[in-house]
Amino acid sequence: MSPVLVWLRRDLRLHDHAALYHALKSGQPVIPVFVFDTDILAGLPQDDRRVEFIWESLKQLKTELLKHGGDLVVRYGRAVELIPQLVAEFGVSAVYANHDYEPSAIYRDQCVATALAEKGIALHTFKDQVVFERAEVLSKTGGMYSVFTPYKRAWLAQLNDFYLKPYPVVRYLQQLARLPAQYFPSLKELGFARSNLGELNMPVGLAGGEQLFADFCQRIDRYHEARDFPAVKGPSYLSVHLRFGTVSVRELATYAYRHGGAGAETWLSELIWREFYMQILWHRPEVVEHAFKPEYDALPFPNREDWFAAWCEGRTGFPIVDAAMRQLNQTGYMHNRLRMIVASFLVKDLLIDWRWGERYFAEKLIDFDLAANNGGWQWAASTGCDAQPYFRIFNPVSQSEKFDSEGKFIKRYCPELAMLPAKAIHAPWLSKPLEMQAAGITLGVDYPLPIVEHAVQREAALALFRR
Ligand SMILES: Cc1cc2nc3c(=O)[nH]c(=O)nc-3n(C[C@H](O)[C@H](O)[C@H](O)COP(=O)(O)OP(=O)(O)OC[C@H]3O[C@@H](n4cnc5c(N)ncnc54)[C@H](O)[C@@H]3O)c2cc1C
Structure with missing residues (x-):
């Protein structure tokens, strides 16, 4: 046969x-x-x-x-x-x-x-790789959804056991072909070398996906409260496993759906966000190159290359931005709250085209997913679907105070700021000279001075978008 x-x-x-x-x-x-x-x-x-x-x-x-x-x-x-x-x-x-x-x-x-x-x-x-694909979830008039909340409502209304039913593969595995021993190439033979995944202890493969999911199931009830704080073990860290299918999305969605409660419901929403952006990419593949809202396609960003380099390398002088970018560079992962902060900062403080940031994330993120990355960037840049108006601009300092109040995350990736007290760490340039001296930091030497002034750049961004 x-x-x-x-x-x-x-x-x-x-x-x-x-x-x-x-x-x-x-x-x-x-x-x-x-x-x-x-x-x-x-x-x-x-x-x-x-x-x-x-x-x-x-x-x-x-x-x-x-x-x-x-x-x-x-x-x-x-x-x-x-x-x-x-x-x-x-x-x-x-x-x-x-x-x-x-x-x-x-x-x-x-x-x-x-x-x-x-x-x-x-x-x-x-x-x-999804519960609902392509045009399976459409509005009553048969169109695609470009706003998340009604999409989510329709997604949940359409959900039933049929869509979540697992494929019982294991019972048919005796049907696998008996082959002569197959060669498994080394990374070197593929032209690659080991990265720092091993040092990071990142759980990989089927076993890693299982381990992370089992661990997250113990924490899912607190997800809605913990997920926004990068120093806290709040999210599932399953994105790379969803990306490469080492976990089954049906299994994850079933668990969240049946488990119920505020944590699981919020987490299920995140899985729905993933599918929301996938259907956007399916219906509107031109978003890969263009703004979802065509009127925002040709915003005249000044695109300063030196500011872009500072952003990429985590030396903008804004500790929360720098810590986040260093996390990305060192581990290939970045917490969701931080992705929103650094994306907003790149576009609305540094006035750099969102496509530059999107490309940098695509190179570095271990969980890089075209649909989610493009959707996230266009959301942050206010050029995409869903309601993030251009005049809503994240303040990197207040975001830092709110979501990393003690500066624990910042200190992990910016150890040169470790001696600064919590209240000073979010905007070190505002600290008193004596405080800086006590922490052993000279700004501009041990840690950069801020490359821009948020209030000034905010006005510039508003003017640019209004134009
Ligand atoms: C600018 C920007 C770029 C992003 N780029 C990517 C990307 O390339 N790949 C990627 O998987 N996610 C991306 N995200 C979404 C989100 O940041 C990550 O999915 C999340 O941080 C992964 O961590 P986690 O698995 O612990 O998430 P959890 O909080 O545990 O969420 C569970 C899963 O839901 C999905 N999810 C969560 N949030 C979103 C979201 N906003 N959009 C789409 N799916 C979501 C992911 O598959 C995630 O693994 C981006 C967000 C922004 C703002």
Whole structure:
């Protein structure tokens, strides 16, 4: 009997997996394959954390597959060429994969589907990484939602057991193809090196996703109160696992939905935000390059490169901004509250095009997701959907006082400010010279002077947007 391929991409797990389930149910032997796609890898730094995360996750996946008598085929090259080649190599009769909604992935999948169709092979694809996809949640008039709250209401109204039901993959795993031992390339052979993931103790792969979720379930009831404070262990830290599918979104949403209470409800809302931005990208793919609101597309940002460099490197002189950017640079993660603060600061204090910041986040974030990142940036820049009017401008100092009142987070990433008392740490330039002396800090030497004055820049931003 000819086998079928399951082409893994953003779904690096075995349980509750739509494409794998349908492939196993076909009754044919199933060969799971992952391609390190050079179209995606080209241009990434050697120590890219995401590549290491994927590589580690695949190692775990391979171990699991071996336990069930199967194996994982791993290849390196262009997926558009390798998938048709693998079909020929293994004499495959069909390919199964899960939907991907990013414009470049949609194009890739169309190319693969066409190449396979020429050989008379079908590419069967399935919804997997979201509860509701594409145009499944529409307004009463059949249009897309561009405001979150009504979208969320409609999302919840449409939810039922059918959409949350897990795919019972495990009971069919004996259907995995018996393959000769498959080679697993080293990171070096893929052109990459270890990043600092190991030092960060970041839980990776299926096991990491499970561990983080189990840990978060103990804290979910406090999520709504704790999630905004970067020094507190409030959020789930599951974003990278949702990004690469080492957890199942159906499983997470089911847990939150059934658990109930303010914490779980707020967390479920965050999962809905994720799908909200995915449907925006699906309906309006031009947001990748353009403002969602066309009238904001050509804002005349002055784009000072020296200010952009200071922002990237965490030396703006605003401790909360600098600590956040250093967290991003050192770990690949940034707390949600801080993403909002630094994005607002870049656009509305430094008057730099939101696309510059979006690109920098895309390079650095381990959980980088085109839809969420674009949506988050356009929200912060007031150029996107949902209601964040341009005249609502975050004050980096009051945000810092409110969400890191004791300066614990700041001190973690700006240790040079460790001796400053809490009340002085949010705006060190306002401290008395004696206080600075006691803390052993000379501004402009040990820590930068602020590169801008918030009140002045605020007026400049308002003028720029009004124009
Ligand atoms: C400027 C900006 C850029 C962002 N870029 C990304 C990105 O590239 N990738 C990404 O996953 N998230 C992005 N976010 C959303 C959010 O900051 C992260 O999802 C969150 O910080 C991840 O941490 P967590 O898993 O602990 O989140 P939790 O608070 O535990 O939330 C659970 C999950 O819900 C989803 N989620 C939460 N908030 C949002 C949101 N505002 N929009 C969409 N999904 C959300 C994520 O999948 C997250 O893992 C961005 C937000 C902003 C303001």
